[in-house]
Amino acid sequence: MARSAIVTGGAGFIGSHVVDALLADGYRVTVVDDLSTGDARRVADEADLRELDIVDRPALEAVVTEVRPQAIFHLAAQASVVASVEDPRRDCEVNVVGTLNVVDVAGGVGAPVVFTSTGGALYGDAAPMPTSEDQIPAPLSPYGASKWAAEAYVNTWSLSSGVPHAVCRLGNVYGPRQSPHGEAGVVAIFTHHLHTGQAPKLYGQGKPTRDYVYVADVVSALLAAAGKAGTYNIATSVETDVSTIWRELSSAAGKDIEPELADLRPGELQHSRLDITRAERELGWRPQVPISEGLHLTYEALVEEFDQG
Numbered sequence: 001m002a003r004s005a006i007v008t009g010g011a012g013f014i015g016s017h018v019v020d021a022l023l024a025d026g027y028r029v030t031v032v033d034d035l036s037t038g039d040a041r042r043v044a045d046e047a048d049l050r051e052l053d054i055v056d057r058p059a060l061e062a063v064v065t066e067v068r069p070q071a072i073f074h075l076a077a078q079a080s081v082v083a084s085v086e087d088p089r090r091d092c093e094v095n096v097v098g099t100l101n102v103v104d105v106a107g108g109v110g111a112p113v114v115f116t117s118t119g120g121a122l123y124g125d126a127a128p129m130p131t132s133e134d135q136i137p138a139p140l141s142p143y144g145a146s147k148w149a150a151e152a153y154v155n156t157w158s159l160s161s162g163v164p165h166a167v168c169r170l171g172n173v174y175g176p177r178q179s180p181h182g183e184a185g186v187v188a189i190f191t192h193h194l195h196t197g198q199a200p201k202l203y204g205q206g207k208p209t210r211d212y213v214y215v216a217d218v219v220s221a222l223l224a225a226a227g228k229a230g231t232y233n234i235a236t237s238v239e240t241d242v243s244t245i246w247r248e249l250s251s252a253a254g255k256d257i258e259p260e261l262a263d264l265r266p267g268e269l270q271h272s273r274l275d276i277t278r279a280e281r282e283l284g285w286r287p288q289v290p291i292s293e294g295l296h297l298t299y300e301a302l303v304e305e306f307d308q309g
C-alpha cells in the first residue's frame, strides 16, 4: 500500500507545494486546512482535502487516526505578524494550541512531525549574522513568540514520545502561488505592482536585507527533515536588499517604474541572514535556486496566475 502523509496548511502557499512533491513521490496525501488564508484551488485533485481547524483537537485526531500517516508536515498557522498584533490570543490558539494538538495526536500513531517555524521573526535585530540555531530567540511580535512556544512543544514531545519531530526555521520564502495581498511576501507584492503598472513603496529606503529562499528548496528541506529530531535554519545564507529584489523583478518584467522610498515600519528587521550549515550537514540538503533565477521563475508563474484570476 502507498505511504501516506498529512499536510496541515496544504491549501496555503508553501503547503500546496509540499503536497505536490509528496504526490510526485508516490504518497497518498491528506490535506488538513481551515481555508482561512488557503485556497482549495491550490490543492491537487489527487489529494484529499479535509476542511477543519487544528485547534479542534477531536476533529484533527479523527483524521490522523483514520489516515495513520507515515509523516505529518505541519504548516497550518496564523502566519501574519500584523494579525498576531491585532489578535494575539487567536495567534496563540492556532500556533501554540494547534501545534500541541498536532504533535499530541501524531504521537498516537507514531508519526514524525515536521514543523515550519520562522527564521525571520524569531531572532530579532541584535543577533549576529549569519544567525545560527543556537542563538537565543528574541522575537519582536506575538507571531514570533507563538512560533517559539510551539517549537518548545514540538521538541518536548519529540523527547518524551520517542517519535522524532523536526523544527524548520524558514527564511523569507518566495515562489509561485504566493499571495500578493499579504503584508509580507515582497516578491509577490512587487510582481503584482509591476504587472499592474503601479509604483511600490520600498520601506527602509530599500535597504533592509532578508534571506530569501525559493519555495522548491524549502520543500526539499522539509521532506529531508521528516524523521529527524532537530532544529534547522532553512534559507540560503545570502542577504539581498529590497532594492535589488525590485530591480531584478523589473528586469524580468522588462519595465522601468520608479519606486517610492519610505521609512522602515515599526517592528521590522533591518537585516536577516541565517546560518544553514546544520541543515547542510545533518539533512544533506542545500538550496539549489539562486535568487536571480528564482525571481525570474516566480515572476513568470505569478503573472500567469494573476491573468487566470
Ligand SMILES: NC(=O)c1ccc[n+]([C@@H]2O[C@H](COP(=O)([O-])OP(=O)(O)OC[C@H]3O[C@@H](n4cnc5c(N)ncnc54)[C@H](O)[C@@H]3O)[C@@H](O)[C@H]2O)c1
Pocket: 008, 009, 010, 011, 012, 013, 014, 015, 032, 033, 034, 035, 036, 037, 038, 039, 052, 053, 054, 055, 074, 075, 076, 077, 078, 079, 094, 098, 116, 117, 118, 119, 120, 169, 170, 171, 172, 173, 174
Ligand atoms: N512564507 C514565508 O516566508 C514563511 C516564513 C517563515 C515561516 N513560514 C511558515 O510556513 C507555514 C506556511 O506559510 P505560508 O506562507 O504558506 O502561509 P499560508 O497562509 O499561505 O498558509 C497557511 C495555511 O494554513 C491554513 N490555516 C491557518 N489557520 C489554520 C487552522 N487554525 N487550522 C487549519 N488550517 C489553518 C491556512 O488556511 C493556509 O492554507 C506557516 O507555518 C508559516 O508560519 C512561512
